[in-house]
Amino acid sequence: MVAILTVNPYKNALKPGKSGIVSQFSDDQLGSKLLTMGVLPGSQVEIVREAPFGGGVVIKVDNNYLALRKQEAECILLK
Amino acid sequence: MYSSQVNVQIFNKKQGQFIFAVVGNPNSGKSTVFNKLTGLRQKIGNFPGVTVEKKLGKVHLTEKQEATLIDFPGTYSFYPTSQDERIVLQAFINPQDENYPDAVIYVADVNRLEKHLLLFTQIKDLGLPMILALNMSDQAEKEGLEIDADYLASQLEVPVIEVSGRTGQGMESLKREMQTILLTSKNKQLPNKSFYPLSKEEEQIAHKIAKIIPVHTNFQAVLIAHHYQRLPFLHEIQRISIQETLDKSEFVSLRQQVEETMIRFDTFTPIVRKAFKNTKPTRSTFTGKLDAILTHRIGGPLIFVALMTLVFQAIFAWATYPMDWIESIFIEAGGWVKYVLGSGWLSSLIADGILAGLGGVLVFIPQIAILFFIISILEELGYMARAAFIFDRIMQFFGMNGRSVVALISGGACAIPAIMSTRTIGNWKERLITIMVTPLISCSARIPVYIVLIAFVVPSEAMGGWGQGLAMMGLYLLGIVVALLSALVFKYILKSREHSFLMLELPEYRAPMLRNVGLTVWEKVKSFVTEAGKIIIVISIILWALSSFAPPGQMVKAETAAKAVALEQELDYAATQDLIAAQKMEASYAGILGKAIEPAIKPLGFDWKIGIALITSFAAREVFVGTMATIYSIGSVNDESSIRERMAKERNPVTGKPVYTLATALSLLVFYVFAMQCMSTLAVVKRETNSWKWPIIQFAFMSGLAYLSSLLVYQILA
Numbered sequence: 001m002v003a004i005l006t007v008n009p010y011k012n013a014l015k016p017g018k019s020g021i022v023s024q025f026s027d028d029q030l031g032s033k034l035l036t037m038g039v040l041p042g043s044q045v046e047i048v049r050e051a052p053f054g055g056g057v058v059i060k061v062d063n064n065y066l067a068l069r070k071q072e073a074e075c076i077l078l079k
Numbered sequence: 080m081y082s083s084q085v086n087v088q089i090f091n092k093k094q095g096q097f098i099f100a101v102v103g104n105p106n107s108g109k110s111t112v113f114n115k116l117t118g119l120r121q122k123i124g125n126f127p128g129v130t131v132e133k134k135l136g137k138v139h140l141t142e143k144q145e146a147t148l149i150d151f152p153g154t155y156s157f158y159p160t161s162q163d164e165r166i167v168l169q170a171f172i173n174p175q176d177e178n179y180p181d182a183v184i185y186v187a188d189v190n191r192l193e194k195h196l197l198l199f200t201q202i203k204d205l206g207l208p209m210i211l212a213l214n215m216s217d218q219a220e221k222e223g224l225e226i227d228a229d230y231l232a233s234q235l236e237v238p239v240i241e242v243s244g245r246t247g248q249g250m251e252s253l254k255r256e257m258q259t260i261l262l263t264s265k266n267k268q269l270p271n272k273s274f275y276p277l278s279k280e281e282e283q284i285a286h287k288i289a290k291i292i293p294v295h296t297n298f299q300a301v302l303i304a305h306h307y308q309r310l311p312f313l314h315e316i317q318r319i320s321i322q323e324t325l326d327k328s329e330f331v332s333l334r335q336q337v338e339e340t341m342i343r344f345d346t347f348t349p350i351v352r353k354a355f356k357n358t359k360p361t362r363s364t365f366t367g368k369l370d371a372i373l374t375h376r377i378g379g380p381l382i383f384v385a386l387m388t389l390v391f392q393a394i395f396a397w398a399t400y401p402m403d404w405i406e407s408i409f410i411e412a413g414g415w416v417k418y419v420l421g422s423g424w425l426s427s428l429i430a431d432g433i434l435a436g437l438g439g440v441l442v443f444i445p446q447i448a449i450l451f452f453i454i455s456i457l458e459e460l461g462y463m464a465r466a467a468f469i470f471d472r473i474m475q476f477f478g479m480n481g482r483s484v485v486a487l488i489s490g491g492a493c494a495i496p497a498i499m500s501t502r503t504i505g506n507w508k509e510r511l512i513t514i515m516v517t518p519l520i521s522c523s524a525r526i527p528v529y530i531v532l533i534a535f536v537v538p539s540e541a542m543g544g545w546g547q548g549l550a551m552m553g554l555y556l557l558g559i560v561v562a563l564l565s566a567l568v569f570k571y572i573l574k575s576r577e578h579s580f581l582m583l584e585l586p587e588y589r590a591p592m593l594r595n596v597g598l599t600v601w602e603k604v605k606s607f608v609t610e611a612g613k614i615i616i617v618i619s620i621i622l623w624a625l626s627s628f629a630p631p632g633q634m635v636k637a638e639t640a641a642k643a644v645a646l647e648q649e650l651d652y653a654a655t656q657d658l659i660a661a662q663k664m665e666a667s668y669a670g671i672l673g674k675a676i677e678p679a680i681k682p683l684g685f686d687w688k689i690g691i692a693l694i695t696s697f698a699a700r701e702v703f704v705g706t707m708a709t710i711y712s713i714g715s716v717n718d719e720s721s722i723r724e725r726m727a728k729e730r731n732p733v734t735g736k737p738v739y740t741l742a743t744a745l746s747l748l749v750f751y752v753f754a755m756q757c758m759s760t761l762a763v764v765k766r767e768t769n770s771w772k773w774p775i776i777q778f779a780f781m782s783g784l785a786y787l788s789s790l791l792v793y794q795i796l797a
């Protein structure tokens with residue numbers, strides 16, 4: 001299991017295009033909110049784009065596009 | 080157990096209203112459906128205790144039958160993460176709540192149905208009669224998406240109607256279905272199918288909670304178990320009993336919530352998949368391409384800046400034409416009143432108090448209308464969600480929201496529409512900080528004050544003629560920097576129970592619906608005029624009274640004295656009138672107040688004449704210039720350069736030195752950068768925060784900031 005995104009201050013670990021199947025969440029609070037928005041275990045996710053100023057990311061879940069902060073995206077663990 | 084339900088029915092019947100709640104996820108087009116059903120028969124208010132906008136509307140189902148609609152904020156589930164979402168929970172969990180509906184119209188985007196039914200199943204499990212409105216069916220049709228509505232209806236056990244808020248398609252069927260529910264809901268029964276079978280443990284808890292507080296479904300009891308700490312309708316005793324019950328069990332709210340959400344999705348996802356006769360088309364490449372440009376790392380912010388320049392130009396420059404018309408109409412009207420009624424106090428009250436106040440309210444309409452016209456077009460397009468995403472990180476640092484950028488930039492033209500635009504910020508703390516610091520951004524009303532005073536600080540030939548322009552820019556920068564720093568301070572002072580999220584859906588770009596845009600503009604203007612307007616007129620009348628009245632006999636004395644001086648100096652008519660006005664101003668209560676505060680403002684380098692101007696310009700900053708003109712008895716001239724000349728001549732009666740030294744002028748400038756010298760802004764803050772607490776805090780902190788900075792400037796330079 002790997003995080004979809006890891007924030008490493010020394011190296012930009014973010015790769016648009018990275019994708020996988022959601023397995024679970026490393027943070028219950030963020031995870032529960034992501035669930036209500038349709039990011040479910042078993043969903044196909046992909047990082048589509050990074051925000052300017054090193055802000056958040058846009059992820060594609062099934063056919064839906066979500067804007068997330070990096071620490072929000074970080075809690076999504078892939079299979 | 081059902082008694083509460085019966086009471087609600089009676090209560091609603093008493094008012095002759097059957098209430099339909101319009102509910103759905105954000106971006107489901109819920110408001111478009113609401114607007115289509117109700118048209119202009121809308122009323123705007125607040126949900127109790129908070130300032131989440133509540134839209135009430137009336138719909139004619141038949142010629143005789145009318146029903147009330149409440150448009151609830153877009154929500155994903157009964158596990159709220161923002162104030163907006165909490166409203167829905169609080170209204171639905173308590174049958175005694177004034178917003179508790181008799182039935183629910185659930186609006187879902189048919190193109191994203193798989194993600195839009197979570198809240199539907201939760202509401203269904205509360206046992207409310209529902210209609211599922213599949214919105215945007217026109218678009219689905221165009222893209223060749225076919226759905227089996229009958230199958231959905233049989234599986235979800237509700238009527239399913241395909242509608243389009245855009246074209247109006249399906250609205251008649253929706254109304255017919257509403258009519259049916261209205262007639263049959265009396266013999267309401269509990270739902271047959273539950274989308275979420277409670278676990279053994281939850282069932283036990285639900286049973287125990289039902290003994291503490293009457294509930295009509297088990298799911299309602301479970302929701303109470305999740306949220307009892309933040310439900311205002313529970314009594315303290317009930318809260319303690321629930322706490323004790325839960326302590327004895329192993330109920331972990333967050334875990335339970337995750338579990339429930341996943342089971343619900345597992346239940347309805349297969350139903351939705353089966354209901355579609357063909358596979359869904361993927362998102363249009365148009366949106367993807369546009370996003371690649373609009374949220375580009377460099378291009379995105381640049382395009383945003385260009386758009387905001389347009390917004391700024393529109394409210395800063397274009398709005399001045401209608402504003403000038405409104406102003407001149409009220410000046411004309413005031414003159415006419417004085418002509419008809421003579422020069423008594425009544426005509427002065429009408430002309431200088433009421434009409435001036437009314438003009439002071441209406442003059443903001445162009446700016447409000449223009450800003451919301453542009454903003455709601457951008458919102459309808461789907462662009463605002465992208466802007467919030469782009470600026471989230473920066474604004475987050477200052478305790479604000481990506482959407483705050485729009486308010487801060489608009490604040491450069493006028494704080495009033497800017498503060499009204501913060502309604503779209505879901506997180507209360509982020510919204511409050513934005514409201515608190517926006518008036519620190521220099522608005523257009525400060526410009527006349529800056530222009531008059533800068534000349535004392537920077538000679539016009541300084542730095543090859545660029546000096547004054549740079550000074551002006553410096554004042555703007557000062558405002559921006561201090562606004563951001565204050566935001567940082569508020570970020571650490573204000574406590575919030577709400578977690579801050581970005582988690583934002585980026586909807587597909589859509590052509591804006593002018594009907595929705597028009598309604599938004601109309602609502603914003605209307606609510607400003609009717610709500611903030613009252614406060615502004617009252618303050619305007621108070622300020623008028625302060626400068627028109629004096630202790631008994633003083634006004635006559637002032638006038639006689641002025642006439643004697645005029646006669647002695649052989650002044651012409653205009654100069655005599657100016658002198659009388661100046662003497663009267665000095666004798667008035669405003670004059671007395673100005674003199675009274677002189678000891679307090681002396682350390683800032685201000686005399687009592689400036690004191691009077693500070694008091695009267697509370698109406699609006701630009702009044703400062705007019706008051707200075709009156710005090711220096713050049714009221715009939717009243718243009719910036721003659722006032723400046725007159726001010727330059729002003730000498731201190733004791734020392735004989737000029738009053739407007741570099742130190743005084745700079746101190747006064749700094750004062751106007753920071754001081755909350757605008758009653759209209761305070762009135763809007765009162766409305767937007769729904770309490771006097773925040774405008775008072777804002778007034779105190781900005782005045783304190785202004786006082787201390789002016790003190791510092793004057794004491795260092797003088």
